Amino acid sequence: MSTVNSSMAEETAAPRANTLRSFNFSARFWVSLVIVACVILMSLAGFIYPTGPAEKVGSLYDPPGNGLLMGTDNFGHDVIAVLMAGTRTSLIIGLVAGIVATTIGVGVGLLAGYVGGWFEELLMGVTNVVLAIPAIVVLILISMSLPSSTIWSLAIVIGITSWPWTARAVRAQASSVATREHIDVARLSGVRLPGILVKDVLPYILSYAVMAFVLQVAGAILAEAALSMLGLGPSGVNSLGTQLHWALAFQAVASGAWWAFLPPTLVLTLVSFGFLLLQASLDEVFNPRLRRGKRKQMKQAAARREEEARLLAEQAADPAARADPGAPADPAASGTHQHPERSEAGDPV
């Protein structure tokens, strides 16, 4: 009883300053957003950069200088121009592969989770089998057997090998949603399966799907880099992976040409770090249990709760003093009052 009281008190005591704050975007969110935005801007900057990525401006591994900020790669191309074009390709591949993987994963998960029964067993059986095979092996085999590799074929291949974990997670959520009352209402009112899935089940797991999508994009960019480094990348196109592939093939590390392999490595690290951080901060936005306030707000709230607790304790103490020495009431009351303080103290900031 008293717990409910205190939590209600907490809610009223911390007024919402504005709507943005109500989403509780953390600093992590903004940092990740800036990183991702920077990478996207850099990929677009390639359109206005004066040098093309296939323009020979120097010789094999010219060091930085002479008007070239990052020197040349093994083809004598400007590393910056190649990096911009490569980032663009990698982002496109990540985006397309993310859409493909999330669509398949959410579709399979929704159907399996909602329909249930043997159909669920079948779909999840297939999913488990696919999950058990290392995706990179399948990826390499499919890429090798393709007659020629374009960024689209590569994106789709990555997409269709990385959906299983999304499907499993979505199925778990969908089967929980499927037991709720509003589904029964929808079913009784004669809505068909696709309608229920899209209008009544999907919205409940949409936040999860968005986060899964962000993770898929980051995963796809890394998968592209791994494949391209093995030489299975898109032909005739620059990507972060192909850039690393050529640096590796022409022994940039051994020849000390750091400008050939460090920039794509950094961008790759940044882009996957940015997306993973974005996913983690979105998780906090969507999941109230993971929400953390700002230190100042939390201190204020803590102070307010302490004040309220003191008042409550006074109220409780008064009748207790008036009534007969009913000692048992005291520990219970103090325990209840101390609870929010304890949780406040234990909360990591």
Add this chain to the structure above:
Amino acid sequence: MTAQHSHRFSISDGTTRRRFLATTGTLGGAAALAACGGATGGGGGDEGEELVGVGNNGEAGTGRSGDAADQLFIAGFQWSPPTNFNTFAGAPAWPASSNVAQYVYETLLRFDIVSGELLPGLAASYEVDGNESISLTLQDGITWHDGSEFTADDALYTFELGKIDPGLGVASFWTEVDEMTADGKTISIAVNSERKNVGAVLAQLAQQFIVPKAVFEKVVEETDKNVASWETDEAIGTGPFTLELADQTQIILARNEDYWGADFYGGLPKMSKIIHPIFKSNEDGNIKFQSGALDVMQQFVPQIWKMWESGKPVGTYLQEEPYFVPGSVPMFLMNATTPGLDDPKVRKALAYAVDYASIAETAMSGYSSQVLASLIIPDGAEDQWLDRDKATADGWAYDAEKAESLLQEAGYAKGDDGIYAKDGQKLGPWTMITPQGWTDWNAALKIVSKNFQDIGVDASTNFPQQAQVTTAIQNGDFAMACWYVAGTNPATPWQRFSDVMSNVDMVELGQTAYRNYGRWENGEVNDLLEAAAAAPDDDSKKEALTALDTLYRAEVPAFPLMYRPDEFFEFNASNWTNWPTEDNDYAPPMFRGAGNTWIFELKKIGE
């Protein structure tokens, strides 16, 4: 006979022969440094005595101490733990793998890639009678590592193995040879009277390791004539070294103190052991090489000049670009059965479209000289057969505008998509293939693809696995490809003309071809090839080869993209000097064939 390895320790006066045009740019400094061929010994060296055959910067090291000072460290031939030293197996370990180095096994003759000569090996001399027969006279006193005597029977039996087990590579000897007999120390070979291809026979004589009959007779019995399946950790040869140890990390050869050739080569090899450490990757070996832990190797090092520019006593045979003597030609193949590519004018336009200098500079790291429109390598052993003026006059060079005007002359016009087409037949989209991981070839094709796109021909690259590429090329299942043809050997350039152009035994698309993968058809090429093979003297041979080269330039069934060395030959003079170089050319820059000469001539620093 001993004159073949005459010593030339003369010190360069700076006016060295420069047979290669040095390109301008980053290399100017290195070239200037390298112009001085001699060097005074580094710290531990003999004061005052000029050393030759040292790093391209004129530096030499101070020598190693202890046992390692007497050992030669070599790399670039063995990349996995050695498991089998049967020279006839699929992938035998170094140095039993055929035609790599004459340290354990030797050949009858030894080919010199620079002079084109066939030097004596196990055979002291050879004589060619027209194009009908070859006779060889064996050296005196040759013994096997186990002490038994080497006889002509051993040589005969080695080639006989090709008849016993037709699956062996040596079996191809018998397509060119009718009969091989011995009389005492003289071996007579009757060249196939229809093919009359003396060059191919000599090439085999210079490449086939001679094995002991006593050992292989038993092998034939034990393996039921499946010699390739035999596994052994022993290698009994006639060479100056014996196999001492082979494990996961290294192969060690020990000097054969009873070597028969001590008189012939003027002494035993200077090193007591040859050690081949086994590396996981090129990088590992390159780092060890730079530090002087390896003396000589056959590995691709991008921008090797950086090593001597940074003061390391690293050297190559040539002091200037391309540093290595060209010995093979990666060819750009075009499938003549593909619509569009069946037109010689289109093929010639494509040959004009390629930026060869860019390929040489970046893909080959500068290790290729200027490509000439010829199937004859314009240097070293083959130079004598080349009509250079004719090749320059009616050949091609990089000229994108000329390429486009050739296409327009041939009736092609640019469509809305910027791609040339004629009667609805577009030039492309075509895919050009070469095996994944052949990095210089991959990079070269990437440049070619861009060159083609630039003039309006739609072509993209694809790099499948080697086995896949081999099958596709042999079956004619490709539009464009980069592939190898015969490298410099006693049978080239004839062999290369045959590889690229021969219309003998043409096979259908989908069936395995072993030459002319582009299925280029021509009525006169077979006669020209026959005439060149059977040419009785050098003058008529050159004339016949020039006729072939002229036909090649008119039809362009394929064109060279760059030159590659037969073997990369890089040395680090930190413990040994007197390496073979252009100014100290007592031996060619080789490991195989005539390349064993230098192991008898190296000089230890500090001695």
